[in-house]
Amino acid sequence: MKKYIPKEIEKKWQAKWEKEGLYRAPDESKKPKYYCLDMFPYPSGDGLHVGHFKGYCATDVISRYLRMKGYNVLHPMGWDAFGLPAENYAIKTGVHPRITTQKAIEKIKKQMQKAGFSYDWSREINTTDPAYYRWTQWIFLKLFEKGLAYEVEAPINWCPSCKTGLANEEVVAGKCERCETKVTKKNLRQWALKITKYADRLLEDLKDLDWPEFIKLMQENWISRSEGVEVDFKVKSYKDSLRVFTTRPDTLFGATFMVLAPEHELVDKITTPDQEKEVEGYVKKTLAKSDLERVEEKVKTGVFTGAYAVNPVNGQKIPIWIADYVLSNYGTGAIMAVPAHDERDWEFAKKYNLAIIEVISGGSVDKETYIGEGKLVNSGQFSSLHSTEAIAKITSWLEKKGLGEKAVNYKLRDWLFSRQRYWGEPIPIVHCPKCGAQAVEEKDLPIKLPDVKKYQPTGTGESPLASIPEFVNTKCPKCGGPAKRETNTMPQWAGSCWYYLRYCDTENNTKLVDSKIEKYWLASRSPKGVGGVDWYVGGAEHAVLHLLYARFWHKFLFDIGVVSEKEPFLKLRNVGLVLGEGGIKMSKSRGNVIAPDVIIKKYGADTLRLYELFMGPFDQSIAWDSKSVEGGNRFLYRVWDLVMTVISNPTSPRASRDEQVTSLEMERLINQLIKKVEDDIAEMKFNTAIAKMMEFLNEAQGLKDKISVSVIKPFVQVLAPFAPHIAEELWQGIEKGSVHQTSWPIYDKKMLIEEKVVIPIQVNGKVRDQITIEFGVSDEEVAKMAKESERIKRYLSDKKVIKTIVVPNKLINLVVE
Numbered sequence: 001m002k003k004y005i006p007k008e009i010e011k012k013w014q015a016k017w018e019k020e021g022l023y024r025a026p027d028e029s030k031k032p033k034y035y036c037l038d039m040f041p042y043p044s045g046d047g048l049h050v051g052h053f054k055g056y057c058a059t060d061v062i063s064r065y066l067r068m069k070g071y072n073v074l075h076p077m078g079w080d081a082f083g084l085p086a087e088n089y090a091i092k093t094g095v096h097p098r099i100t101t102q103k104a105i106e107k108i109k110k111q112m113q114k115a116g117f118s119y120d121w122s123r124e125i126n127t128t129d130p131a132y133y134r135w136t137q138w139i140f141l142k143l144f145e146k147g148l149a150y151e152v153e154a155p156i157n158w159c160p161s162c163k164t165g166l167a168n169e170e171v172v173a174g175k176c177e178r179c180e181t182k183v184t185k186k187n188l189r190q191w192a193l194k195i196t197k198y199a200d201r202l203l204e205d206l207k208d209l210d211w212p213e214f215i216k217l218m219q220e221n222w223i224s225r226s227e228g229v230e231v232d233f234k235v236k237s238y239k240d241s242l243r244v245f246t247t248r249p250d251t252l253f254g255a256t257f258m259v260l261a262p263e264h265e266l267v268d269k270i271t272t273p274d275q276e277k278e279v280e281g282y283v284k285k286t287l288a289k290s291d292l293e294r295v296e297e298k299v300k301t302g303v304f305t306g307a308y309a310v311n312p313v314n315g316q317k318i319p320i321w322i323a324d325y326v327l328s329n330y331g332t333g334a335i336m337a338v339p340a341h342d343e344r345d346w347e348f349a350k351k352y353n354l355a356i357i358e359v360i361s362g363g364s365v366d367k368e369t370y371i372g373e374g375k376l377v378n379s380g381q382f383s384s385l386h387s388t389e390a391i392a393k394i395t396s397w398l399e400k401k402g403l404g405e406k407a408v409n410y411k412l413r414d415w416l417f418s419r420q421r422y423w424g425e426p427i428p429i430v431h432c433p434k435c436g437a438q439a440v441e442e443k444d445l446p447i448k449l450p451d452v453k454k455y456q457p458t459g460t461g462e463s464p465l466a467s468i469p470e471f472v473n474t475k476c477p478k479c480g481g482p483a484k485r486e487t488n489t490m491p492q493w494a495g496s497c498w499y500y501l502r503y504c505d506t507e508n509n510t511k512l513v514d515s516k517i518e519k520y521w522l523a524s525r526s527p528k529g530v531g532g533v534d535w536y537v538g539g540a541e542h543a544v545l546h547l548l549y550a551r552f553w554h555k556f557l558f559d560i561g562v563v564s565e566k567e568p569f570l571k572l573r574n575v576g577l578v579l580g581e582g583g584i585k586m587s588k589s590r591g592n593v594i595a596p597d598v599i600i601k602k603y604g605a606d607t608l609r610l611y612e613l614f615m616g617p618f619d620q621s622i623a624w625d626s627k628s629v630e631g632g633n634r635f636l637y638r639v640w641d642l643v644m645t646v647i648s649n650p651t652s653p654r655a656s657r658d659e660q661v662t663s664l665e666m667e668r669l670i671n672q673l674i675k676k677v678e679d680d681i682a683e684m685k686f687n688t689a690i691a692k693m694m695e696f697l698n699e700a701q702g703l704k705d706k707i708s709v710s711v712i713k714p715f716v717q718v719l720a721p722f723a724p725h726i727a728e729e730l731w732q733g734i735e736k737g738s739v740h741q742t743s744w745p746i747y748d749k750k751m752l753i754e755e756k757v758v759i760p761i762q763v764n765g766k767v768r769d770q771i772t773i774e775f776g777v778s779d780e781e782v783a784k785m786a787k788e789s790e791r792i793k794r795y796l797s798d799k800k801v802i803k804t805i806v807v808p809n810k811l812i813n814l815v816v817e
C-alpha cells in the first residue's frame, strides 16, 4: 500500500491546481456568485504566524465548500503594503521600504501557497503599486471635489515616536495604536475627511448588517449620536451669551452654575481681574492633558472666572467656572451644570461648595446625584410633569422664546487624513500661492511616490517628501504658475478602504472598477437588500478603524455612482487569537511565535489546517498545543489508511446479514457527517465538524474491510475543504478529476436518524430494566412502554408514579412515592 507522505503530495497538487487555474473565478458565470474575503495582511518582514493563518484556514474551507456547492466563488488575496509597520521595519533595518515590502510579500505568498489556500492569485493586488494607488488618489480627488476633503490647522494627536499625526481612531487609551507611545498634541496644518457628514448613515445602516453585535455596538458608541438642545445663557454685565449643549433640558431649573472648557473663547473676556492669575494657570495646565486624561480624571478640578450667567428659565444668577472635565471639542464646549442630576457636576459642586437644587424627584440629592428621569419639582410651570414630557415642553418653550434650539451631537470627529511620513500614497494636491489648494488633474494620476534614499521621518511636522525639490516643485493645474505639491501622505487605512472593489477588476486602466463586474460580485444576497462582500473574516481590532473607514468610503462611492450597494461587507465574522503555548500572547519579544512553515515542514499543510480549525471555537482566543497538532496528524494517517484499504479492496465481501446491518450503520453515519459538516461550516464551528469526522473514522476503522466505496467517497469529499491535499490524493483512487471540482454530496434525510436504540429504565434512579425504542419517539410513548414492562410493573406494584423523567433516546426514570 502506498504511504502517506504529505511533503510529496502537497507540492504536487499545489503546482497542479495553480497550473490548471482551479480556483480562478470568472467574472461571468451561470453559477450564483459568492464573495468570500479575508482582511488582507500588511507584509511584515517576519512573515505571518499561525495566528494570521487561522482566519485564512477558515475562509479557505468556506470557499472550497461553496465551490462544491455550485457557487462561483471569489476568494482573493493581496497586500496592504503602505503604512507605518512596513516603514518602521525599513527604518530599523536600513533597507528601503519598497525592497523590504517586496521581500516580505514574496515570503508571505510562499507561506500561503504552501498551506494550499485556494486564492485566485490572478487577482492579487498590492496597495503600493502605482496602478493601484492611482485609484486611491482618484477617490481622494473626488472627496476633495465634493468638499469632503479639507485642510485644517488645529492641535492634533501626535505620536512623538512615529513622528506623525494620528487619527482619533488610532489613539487607544491615550497611546499610539502602533507603538504604544503616549500621544501628545501638536499644532499642524492637516487634511481631514468629513466622515461626520456620514455619521447618521453609518449608524442607521448598521442594523442591516450581519455582524457580531459587539462590533456594531463599538461603532455605535464611537459615532455616539446624542440628541439634545442648545440653550443660551446671558452673561451678566456683557452682551455675550453663553451657549451650552444639554441632553437634559428637563433639568434646566436645577442649573446652579456654568462650566466652560478652559479653551473656550469667552474665558479671556469674562474672567475678572482678581481671578485672572488663577484662571491663566489652570488653562495652561489643561493644555498639557489629553482629552482622555481629562475625561478619566478621578478628582474634578476647576477655577471660578469671577463672572456670572443668568438662567433663562428663572432669572437666577449663577457663577461661571472653568474645568477640564468639559471638553472644548464637544457640543459647544460649555455646559450648564446640574449637580443634583449629573454625576460630574455633583462631585464638582460638593468639592467647591456650590448649590445643589433637586428638580427631578426620585433620589436624595444631598447624599448622591440622581441621574434618572422622573417627576419634575422646583421647576415653576413645568413642575409635576414627567421628564419625557418636560423635555419636549421645555424645548419648545425655549424655541418659542428664541433661547435655544434642538441640536444633535456626535462623538465622531472628522478623520485626520494626512501623515508626515514617507511610505504612503502622496496626496494629489498642489498648493499654488495664487489659487490655493488645487486638485491634480485626473490624467496626471498616479502621483508617484518618489524613490528616495532618505525616508526617515523628520519630526518637524513635515514629511520627508518636503525635502525633495524635484517632487515638490511643480506647476499649478489651474493657472500654470509655479506651485508646490502637497508632501503629506495618506494614512495606512486609505488603501484598505476600497481594496475589495479592486479585486473584482484588477486590470482595469480606465476605471476603479467596471460597473457590470462590480454589480455581479457585490450584488445583494440578503433579504434586506444589503449587498457587498458576502462573507468577511478578520480580527476584531479593526472594529472602529478599517471597518468604519471602509464603510465611509463605500457610502461615498455609492453617492457618486461608483458602487451599487450602500454597504461594503454584508456578513462579518471575527477570528479569535492564537495564543502561544501556555496561553500567553504570541510575540517576537517573548520568543513564542510559531511560524506555519515549521509545522508544515514537520507534518504537512493539511495537519496545520486541520489543527488550526480544530483548536476550539473559531472566535475565541486559544493557546497553541503541540500535542494536539500531533493528534491531527495521526488522524490524517488513519484516514489515509482507511481509505486506501477500502479502495484497494473494492469488491464487496459476500453480504451476510451482519454485514448488511454494518453497512446500514455506516450509511447512517456518513449521512449524519455530511449534514453536520454543512451545518457547522455555516456557523464556523469547524472544531465540531472535525470532531464528527473523527467519530466517523473511529466507527469505520473497526469495519474497514466491510465498508463500501460508496460510503468512503463522500467522506473524502467532506474532508476536502479542510485537508485538500490528502483528499485530492485519495480521490484519485476513487474517481478521475479533482475532488475540489466535484459536487458536494447530498445527504439522505431519511438516513439521518438511528432506527432503534436501547435505553435503560430506572425506578427512583436505579436501573431495573431496558427497552428498545424507535429513535425519536415521543416521551409519552416511552413512558407508556416503560410502565408496560413486566419487570417494572413489579417495582411499581401499588406505588404511585409522581414524576417521569425522559432523556430523549437516552433513558427514562420513574420516580415513585
Ligand code: ANZ
Pocket (backbone or CB within 6 Å): 226, 245, 246, 247, 248, 251, 261, 325, 326, 327, 328, 329, 330, 331, 332, 333, 334, 335, 336, 337, 338, 341, 342, 371, 409
Ligand atoms: C445638563 C445636564 C443635566 C446634563 C443632567 C446631563 C445630565 P452626551 O450623552 O455625551 O451627549 N456635556 C455637554 N457638552 C459637554 C462637553 N463639551 N464636555 C463635557 N460634558 C459635556 O452628554 C451630554 C451631556 O454632557 C450634556 O447634558 C452636558 O451635561 C454634558 F442631569 O447638560 B448635560
Ligand code: ZN
Pocket (backbone or CB within 6 Å): 432, 433, 434, 435, 436, 476, 477, 478, 479, 480, 481, 483
Ligand atoms: Zn495657481
